Amino acid sequence: MSSTITLIAVIIVGGVACTSADDSTHAAPLQVSTSSGVLHGHTVGATRQFTGVRYAQAPTGDRRWAPPVPVSDPKADVDATGVAPQCPQAATPVPGKPPPTQSEDCLYLNVTTPQRISDGSSLPVMVWWHGGGYVSGSGSSYDAQRLADAGDVVVVTVNYRLGIFGYLGLPGLAGSGDFGFADQIQSLRWVHDNARAFGGDPGNVTVFGESAGGMSACAALTSPAAKGLIDKAIIESGSCALDFPTGSLFPGVPQSRPYAPLEQSEATGAQVAASLGCAGADTVRCLRDLPVEKLLTQNETFSNGLAYGTALLPTSPATAVADGTTLRIPVITGGNAEENGAFTAGAVTADPHAYTAESYPADLRAAYGVRAQEVAARYPLSSFSSAPAALARVFTDSGWSCPTLRAAHDLSGHATTFTYEFADASGPNVSGGDNPAVPKAAFHADELPYLFDLNGTNLVPRPPQSTLSAAMIGYWTSFAHSGTPTAADQPQWPSVSGASGPVQSFAADGVHGVDFRAEHQCDFWDSVPIT
Numbered sequence: 001m002s003s004t005i006t007l008i009a010v011i012i013v014g015g016v017a018c019t020s021a022d023d024s025t026h027a028a029p030l031q032v033s034t035s036s037g038v039l040h041g042h043t044v045g046a047t048r049q050f051t052g053v054r055y056a057q058a059p060t061g062d063r064r065w066a067p068p069v070p071v072s073d074p075k076a077d078v079d080a081t082g083v084a085p086q087c088p089q090a091a092t093p094v095p096g097k098p099p100p101t102q103s104e105d106c107l108y109l110n111v112t113t114p115q116r117i118s119d120g121s122s123l124p125v126m127v128w129w130h131g132g133g134y135v136s137g138s139g140s141s142y143d144a145q146r147l148a149d150a151g152d153v154v155v156v157t158v159n160y161r162l163g164i165f166g167y168l169g170l171p172g173l174a175g176s177g178d179f180g181f182a183d184q185i186q187s188l189r190w191v192h193d194n195a196r197a198f199g200g201d202p203g204n205v206t207v208f209g210e211s212a213g214g215m216s217a218c219a220a221l222t223s224p225a226a227k228g229l230i231d232k233a234i235i236e237s238g239s240c241a242l243d244f245p246t247g248s249l250f251p252g253v254p255q256s257r258p259y260a261p262l263e264q265s266e267a268t269g270a271q272v273a274a275s276l277g278c279a280g281a282d283t284v285r286c287l288r289d290l291p292v293e294k295l296l297t298q299n300e301t302f303s304n305g306l307a308y309g310t311a312l313l314p315t316s317p318a319t320a321v322a323d324g325t326t327l328r329i330p331v332i333t334g335g336n337a338e339e340n341g342a343f344t345a346g347a348v349t350a351d352p353h354a355y356t357a358e359s360y361p362a363d364l365r366a367a368y369g370v371r372a373q374e375v376a377a378r379y380p381l382s383s384f385s386s387a388p389a390a391l392a393r394v395f396t397d398s399g400w401s402c403p404t405l406r407a408a409h410d411l412s413g414h415a416t417t418f419t420y421e422f423a424d425a426s427g428p429n430v431s432g433g434d435n436p437a438v439p440k441a442a443f444h445a446d447e448l449p450y451l452f453d454l455n456g457t458n459l460v461p462r463p464p465q466s467t468l469s470a471a472m473i474g475y476w477t478s479f480a481h482s483g484t485p486t487a488a489d490q491p492q493w494p495s496v497s498g499a500s501g502p503v504q505s506f507a508a509d510g511v512h513g514v515d516f517r518a519e520h521q522c523d524f525w526d527s528v529p530i531t
Contacts, residue, residue, distance in 0.1 A: 214238015
């Protein structure tokens, strides 16, 4: 589930004090020494960028389906101005741009900093893990100029292995089901070792991500391997507690969650291997000998398949959050007002006969079993413009919004937690879901252009979207600085203190509190199991 993408005066941005040229700032060096080599970057707007930086060795040959191997080549001379290849995935063309290069040798990251820094700078570091259902996306699609410049932070965007290459599980295969997550953890180790080279503080690292990247960030809260590597987390549309009912992502697709037990991961992997002609003692060798193109035919099978019951994730992240066995670090967590609308609209576009008024009772029974009639009474078709619109809201409330609120409450019991809802229905639709049967709203991924220039383009250049973008960047980056989200000329964002939040809404009419629990009928959904 994927997505498309001079500090001269003394200013205050989102509560973050930025220094001036008269106060010992200077142009940041375009040559820096790291464990990956001597990097030669360039200036882009008001920022400095180092792109296509290798953080782990190529996961090819016998390293295909093996834990990432760190890079240690400090004497290498590296041109860090290009674009690294994406990890293998189904091609997603970007209008007006050539198809992106893909390669298994894809473990690269990109670093963006303010163009001017102070002597002895120790800026917060924000590490971005992209979304895409664990099967698509790349770090280079997210240009972090606005975050780095306005927020006075270092931003690192990361590639990690995807699909069958990142999440294959097989009995006896070390690291099963977690190779993409292991890459993400390795990117944090690289940041810890190299942050100071960019004026960053290795002791103040915020990991943030959206969708699968948010699910990974939430999982990191529960991983022993992440201890000491992250100090704050921002989880966008990726709560550990998400629970997608049967038929919610596409008609007939069984219920799913962001994570899978290792036994399920290994069973799925063995089934896929057999379908590719690989079985028995030589299964892994057989798979390693197959070309990328053949393996990609099974890539989508590994969507939402991050494995637990492993060394990196000993227990289900959802259980760990509910039990309080997570890192004690500040967290922002939230989602979008109509998350599932993107998937419902996409399904109706693919199959105009999906999600009809006639099928509405059966769709609800598939998702909620014997409670389906109660759901229908709560969400009568007469209250919506179409059956797909009704199901989009039902699936959003039950599978996305209320689980996110519950998990935020759980997290708040042992860590300072802030929760939000992105609700600008009038902004750009970057989710890919577009159908007249599901009116445009704040769909899954639609908050991304408010933080990043997607594929190098600012999609929110004018008010009210640009105003909302500035507020969000202020809150996000001030949180990275201090653990408390604030923004200039914006309301205070109170931390979670109960089952209802409070929840901060980011909408076209501004930033304000919202009765999220009532809006999404969470009192009701807390009593309805998903089948």
